[in-house]
Structures are given as C-alpha cells and as structure tokens.
Amino acid sequence: MATVKPRVKAPKSATTGEIITIKTLISHKMESGQRKDKQGNLIPRQIINHFTARYNGEVVFEVDIEPAISANPYLQFNMRVEEPGEFEFIWNDDDGSVYATKQKLKVG
Amino acid sequence: MELTGKSTVSVFGAVFATLLVPALLIAGQAQANPQGVDTVKVTPTSEGHPFAEIYSGWYFRSPETQRLQEDDFENPAFLWVEQGEELWSEVDGAANKSCASCHNDAADSMATAGANMPKWNEALGKPVNLEQQINLCRTGRMEAEPWKWESNELLSMTSYVKLQSRGQPVEVATDGPMKPWFDKGKEIYYTRVGQLDMACSNCHEDYYGQQIRADRLSQGQTSGFPTYRLKWQKIGSLHRRFKGCMANIRATPYKVGSDEFLALELYTAWRGQGLPVEAPAVRN
C-alpha cells in the first residue's frame, strides 16, 4: 500500500464500568526477513514491531510484535470504561515510521 | 479425506460429487453468511447450467477463513476498499477530473455495475471487464495514465466499485455479440491444457467439494473477486487467480486482460449467475 493506513473500530460512547472491545487493523506487508528474492538474496525485515493503545495519555494495552504476526496486522483488546476521553493508537515500524490515530469516547 | 483411485473423469464422478457435497459442507461450517449477502447457495439462473445448485467459494472454506468475511471491519480486503473510496474523489489526469466528477456517489452510480461484468463495448467491438472499463475512463475521460492490472490503485478501485454491487445477483449477457466470446470461454473451460493435461472442469465441475492435497476444491465461482487471498496476503484480481491455476497445471498462462481470460471471465460469470456479488471476499 502506498500509504499505511490504520483502521480502528471502537464504540463512540459507553457507560461507566462497561468493558468495551477495540479492534484495529493496519495495512502492512510485515516482511519477515525470512523470504528470498528471485536472485536468492534475503529480503530485509520490515515489520510493525510495536503497538500502543493509550487512553487519556495512560497506556492501557501494548504489544511487542514479531515477524510471525500476519500481514495487515489485526489486534483486538478490551478496556474498562471509567471516564470520557480520547484514545490514541500508535504503531511503530522498523524503519522508524510511526502511524497513529485518535478517537474520542463519550461516557454517559 | 482419502482419495479414491478413479481412473476416468466421468459423469458418474460429477453425480457422485453433487450428492456428496451437501454432506461434506454441512459438517463444521460456520452458521452465518458473509456480511452483505443473504446467501452463498442458489439455483443457477443460467439456462442449461450443468449444476442444480451453485455455491460461492465461501462455502468451501474453513470456518476461520469464513469468519474473516463476516465482518467488514475484520475483513482485510477493506484496507483496499478504503483506498478505493479515497481514489474515487481524487482528481487525476489532464482533464482535471475524478471518478466522482462524472459518476457522483458510487453507491448510486455503481449499484449494479459490478454484477454485470464483463459487458459489451460497442466502440471497441469486444467485451470489457471492470478493470478495463476503469482504465478506459482514466485514459479516455480523465486523460490520466492507466493503472497496472495488479497495482494497489486498480485493485482498490475494483474492490470499491464491486462493493457497491454487493448483494446484487450476478447477471451477464451472453447472446448477440457476446455469444462468440461465451462460446470461446466455454471451450477454454473444458479444454485440457498443460503438462498435467487438465481443464478447469476437471477440478471445479467434476470434483468440487473434495480435496486436492490439503485444499478443498470449490466450484470455481467468481462472485467474490477481487479477493483477499490468505496465500497472497493481499487482495488480487480474478485474472491473477486464473494465471495461478494455469501455472499449477504447468500450462503457459494467458496474460491478464487477454481475450482468452476475458472470454473465460464471461463464461465463469455465466456459471455463477444468480449468486450475489460477494466482493471483496476472503479466500485461502
């Protein structure tokens, strides 16, 4: 993909105490570093190596990611809702790129 | 599943497979349908169809593969659909237009487009499929460069456009000027080629539902294309898939966009008439 785009599915509103599920998907080849090109040379590794989910600045969930995670990495996790605020989701690429997206959460 | 040593591909084999398939498929299949379609099994609407019932490729996959298509968010193909949606409104080319300039809202203008391809193009004097139509618009109307067949851009656009027709039953014209193309496609489907001397029908008509090594054979329906294949780890075109099959039987594959594949696309669409457009699907 020309641009690496993250997708996030999280509820826009929830009630206090509710445990919500967050799903994320990001387009990325996740080049493992194990494959060889037509000349027999190893194609260098390039993967998303880390994912962080923050809520109001606090880390709620984090993943150390290895090449064994499939291309277009999918991650699903949960959070117990306590107060309204904003999520920030961050993906780190081996090449130093950082992909991020934010989403607000209303609490009623 | 142990394979029996049938020495001839025969009518018996076809009947046997048809009777055996429902039993094989009922065991261990996920209950729900892919998102956006009501059914993956229909009576074909084509006259003279060899089968009493046709099944989309979804039906033959493992429950885990099926589940990837039950939710548009979890379906990795939607990463391309999103890009297609952006490209739809993006101006490109000397004429300073985007797809939206002429076609406005894709949900309206493309509501059935994806279900009727390939279709006759009077100016060219031959049928065109969706990829070719998109490039005709790009070069002719937008004065932009055509996109390569398997480029992310063209894949994104075809998956986005096809999505607008999701749920619509496949219906193609096979009469009038389309007839010779239909006949050509049918001939290709049933002609043995390659070192393994096999025709499409040998697997997809005679033995669908059964195993070829570790793979469960489908009927070879095309309603899910462009498709995210787990094997490719990305979305891919129908012609790419055709090429793969031909390479597997050690035949020299036709080229993407070739007349042969266009004819075959028409014929296989006819074999799938009545099935709802399911694109973008997830297959193994």
Add this chain to the structure above:
Amino acid sequence: MKEVSRRKVLALGTGLVAVAMLPLPALASNEKVMEDIRKFTGGAEAPESSIVKLEVPEIAENGNTVPLSVSVDSPMTADNYVKRVILLAEKNPNPGVATFHFSPRSGVAEASTRMRLATTQNVIAVAELSDGSFHMTKSQVKVTIGGCGG
C-alpha cells in the same frame, strides 16, 4: 477422451506444492522455545494451568493467517491482574509471536490477533500475573500446505 488417473495427477503435482511464507530449514527446536520461556519468566516455573485459554483452529487452512485468541481468567483489579502474556510458536524459525501487555484498565485479559505458522506445531501462551506467578497453556494447530491457485 484421454484418461488421467487422480493418483498420477497427485504424483505429478508434488512439485507444485506452495511453499509456506516462512521457510522450513531453520526450524526452532524445543530448546529455543524453552529459552524464550525462561527469558520471559526469569527462570521461574510456568506450569500448565487452565486459567490460560488459547483459541486456535484445529486445522489452519493457510499458515499465513491463523486467527487466535488468548484469555486469562483474572479479576483484573489493581492488586490482581494479568501483566503480560507471551505467545510462542514452537516450530517457527523464531518462536516468538507477540507479547501482550495488559493493565487493570483492560477489564479482561483477552486479546486476539492473526499469526503465521510455518508448519503443524504447538502454539504456547505463558501468562505473568501481578503476584509474580506464571501460567502456561498450549494448543496444537495443524497447518496445511499445498493446493491450488498460484
């Protein structure tokens, strides 16, 4: 009409088997997995425990994308929660798959993802609890390779 026996087709077809994404030569031995687990636990024991559950398919249609879910039974309160869960694939060239870091805010210690498996093998999950204990479970996934479609 020329006859082709299916056995003949299969014999010829051997050469067409698709190669899995991760090549097979450098398969991890049990040693490497044990070392990864030791590194995770700091040398502490990680006995098999029913509080850790792995949901994986029995047969993976394609080793490229094997969906999995892991969950650990825990109240996830500030003084009793799951800190980390490591996922390992016993026979992959490198066994490490991912490490999930949970917090009491997680509500439940559950996560799902999709992984690559090079061959039929055990997938192992080891959980670290806030009380310093470790718990393990494993599940076998049969990975099929071969079939059609280029």
